[in-house]
Amino acid sequence: MRKLSLVAALTALLLAPGAFAADKAKPASDEAKPEATLVQPHSAQSSGSVSVEGKRIDYKAVAGTLVLHEHGDDSDEPTVSMFYAAYFKQGADPAKRPITFIYNGGPGSATVWLHMGAFGPRRVVTSDDSHTPAAPYGLVNNDYSLLDASDLVFIDAPGAGFSRLIADEKDKAKRDEQMDKRKKAIYGVDGDGHAFAQFVTRFLSRYDRWNSPKYLFGESYGTTRSAVLANILENDDSVDLNGVILLSQILSFDTSIDGPEFNPGVDMPYALALPTFAATAYYHHKLPQPPAQLEPFLHEVEQYALGEYASALMQGARLDDARKRAVAEKLHQYTGLPVDYLLKANLRVTGGMFEHELQFDGGLTTGRLDSRFSGPAIDPLAKDSEYDPQSSAISSAYVAVFNDYVRRQLKFGDGMRYRLYADIDHWDFSHKAPGAHGEALQQSTNVMPDLAMAMKTNPELKVFLNGGYYDLATPYFAAQYEMNHLPIPATLEKNISYAWYPSGHMVYAHEDSLKKLHDNVARFIEQTDNVK
Structure with a gap:
C-alpha cells in the first residue's frame, strides 16, 4: 500500500485503526443508487444522562444528517449527506456553552473511535494492551465524557459512517459520472477541508450556536484536517475559534516514519x-x-x-x-x-x-x-x-458496539450500513497553502502554514497538542518538532500547550490516559471559553 511519490506513500498512513483500503468493498446499496431521501436533512432525538467523574449531566442527543451543496448555497447541487451525533447539555445557555466539533482521521474514517472510546456518554470496554475477547462486548457509562465541559458534535467524514456522497441522476451512466465528480472534488486535503467547513457553518445555523465558544478536536489525519479547517473557518467564513485540540498529530507528511x-x-x-x-x-x-x-x-x-x-x-x-x-x-x-x-x-x-x-x-x-x-x-x-x-485487537468491539448503540439508543440507521471507511480509490494529497499562487503544490503534504495562518489572523486562538509515547503511526516527537517549526512569531508560541501520555495513537484506549486526557481538555476549554 506504500506508493512511490513525494507524499512518501502516505495514502497508506491510516491515521485511525486499519487502513482505508482495508475495508474495501463495493458501495452499499444505500449509497450507490439514487436516493431522494439523501437530499433532505434527517434527524432523530433522544435523551439520556451520564455521570462524569461523579457529576450527573442530563443531555439531549440528536443523530442526523446535514446536506452540503456544491458551492455552499442551497440553490446549488447537493453533494454530501453528512452524518453527525450531537449531545447538548440540558438547561445550558447556548450562548455560554462551548461546542466542540470532533472527528477521526483516515483520511475517510468514521468517527466511531472518538465517539465510543473517548468522549461520548457511553464507552466501549476493551483490553488494555491485548486482544479483546469476542462479543458480547461491554458498554459502560463514560466517566470521562467531555460533556461536563462542552456540547459535542461527532462528525463522520463524507462517504464514511452514515455520511453519503449524493448522486441523484436517474440514468446509471450519468449517476456514475456524477459520483466520480463528487469523489474528485471532496476526496482530497482541500476538498475535505471545505466540506467540513460547510458542515460546521450549517450546524451553527441549524442549532443557533453562532455565539457559542467553538472548538475543533481532530485525531490523526483529523489534525491535518483541523489545520486546513481552522484556516478556512477563520479567513473564509469569519468564524473565530476559541481553540484547536490536536490528538496524535501529523501536519507535515515529510516527518512520517511510514515510507521514508x-x-x-x-x-x-x-x-x-x-x-x-x-x-x-x-x-x-x-x-x-x-x-x-x-x-x-x-x-x-x-x-x-x-x-x-x-x-x-x-x-x-x-x-x-x-x-x-x-x-x-x-x-x-x-x-x-x-x-x-x-x-x-x-x-x-x-x-x-x-x-x-x-x-x-x-x-x-x-x-x-x-x-x-x-x-x-x-x-x-x-x-x-x-x-x-x-487495530486487530479492538476494532471489532468498536464496530459491534456502535452499530448496536446508534440504532437502539440514538434511534438512527435502520436499513443503512455503517461504513467504517469511505470507499476511496484516490486521495488527493496536493494542497494549496495560504498565500501560494498558481496550482496546488505537488510536494509532500504540509499544512503547517494553514495552522500558522489561522493563529496569526486570530492571535487569541489557542492550540493544545496531545500525543502518546507508544504511537508509531504519528510519533509524539515528530508532532513536537512540527510545532517548534510553525512559521509564527515568538509572541504566539505561548498559545500552544502540550500533553503526553503513556499510551498509543488512540490515547484513550488506555483508561488512565483517558482520564488525564479528559481532565486536560476540560481544563483547556474552561481556560479559553471566554465565559465570564
Whole structure:
C-alpha cells in the first residue's frame, strides 16, 4: 500500500485503526443508487444522562444528517449527506456553552473511535494492551465524557459512517459520472477541508450556536484536517475559534516514519521516531540497560536524536565506518535492535521494520497504532510488519458496539450500513497553502502554514497538542518538532500547550490516559471559553 511519490506513500498512513483500503468493498446499496431521501436533512432525538467523574449531566442527543451543496448555497447541487451525533447539555445557555466539533482521521474514517472510546456518554470496554475477547462486548457509562465541559458534535467524514456522497441522476451512466465528480472534488486535503467547513457553518445555523465558544478536536489525519479547517473557518467564513485540540498529530507528511525510504534525502523521520522506538523497547523489556524511569530516558534520547544521530544521517555516504558503528551501537542501547541489523539498515529503520524486528526472537509483531500491543508475526521472513496487532485487537468491539448503540439508543440507521471507511480509490494529497499562487503544490503534504495562518489572523486562538509515547503511526516527537517549526512569531508560541501520555495513537484506549486526557481538555476549554 506504500506508493512511490513525494507524499512518501502516505495514502497508506491510516491515521485511525486499519487502513482505508482495508475495508474495501463495493458501495452499499444505500449509497450507490439514487436516493431522494439523501437530499433532505434527517434527524432523530433522544435523551439520556451520564455521570462524569461523579457529576450527573442530563443531555439531549440528536443523530442526523446535514446536506452540503456544491458551492455552499442551497440553490446549488447537493453533494454530501453528512452524518453527525450531537449531545447538548440540558438547561445550558447556548450562548455560554462551548461546542466542540470532533472527528477521526483516515483520511475517510468514521468517527466511531472518538465517539465510543473517548468522549461520548457511553464507552466501549476493551483490553488494555491485548486482544479483546469476542462479543458480547461491554458498554459502560463514560466517566470521562467531555460533556461536563462542552456540547459535542461527532462528525463522520463524507462517504464514511452514515455520511453519503449524493448522486441523484436517474440514468446509471450519468449517476456514475456524477459520483466520480463528487469523489474528485471532496476526496482530497482541500476538498475535505471545505466540506467540513460547510458542515460546521450549517450546524451553527441549524442549532443557533453562532455565539457559542467553538472548538475543533481532530485525531490523526483529523489534525491535518483541523489545520486546513481552522484556516478556512477563520479567513473564509469569519468564524473565530476559541481553540484547536490536536490528538496524535501529523501536519507535515515529510516527518512520517511510514515510507521514508521512498523519500531519500529527507532523514528527519528516522530521528523523530527514535524516542518512540526507545519507549516501545522500554515497554517490552528489550533495552540492554533498562532505565529506572521512562520520561527522563526519553529526554536523553530526544537530545541524541536531534544531535549526533541527525548529524550522522545528514552525512549520508560521507559518514565514515567508525562513526557509523558508534551510532549503531548507541541506537542498539536505545532500541534493543541488533547492531548488525542497524548497520545493514544503514542506520535508517522505518516504522514497519521496527514493528517487525523488535520482538522477532519471540515470533511477535509489535503494534503500530499502539506499540504496547503485540501479535503473532504473519511472515517471520518479511522486512516489514504486515498488520497492526492493536487495530486487530479492538476494532471489532468498536464496530459491534456502535452499530448496536446508534440504532437502539440514538434511534438512527435502520436499513443503512455503517461504513467504517469511505470507499476511496484516490486521495488527493496536493494542497494549496495560504498565500501560494498558481496550482496546488505537488510536494509532500504540509499544512503547517494553514495552522500558522489561522493563529496569526486570530492571535487569541489557542492550540493544545496531545500525543502518546507508544504511537508509531504519528510519533509524539515528530508532532513536537512540527510545532517548534510553525512559521509564527515568538509572541504566539505561548498559545500552544502540550500533553503526553503513556499510551498509543488512540490515547484513550488506555483508561488512565483517558482520564488525564479528559481532565486536560476540560481544563483547556474552561481556560479559553471566554465565559465570564
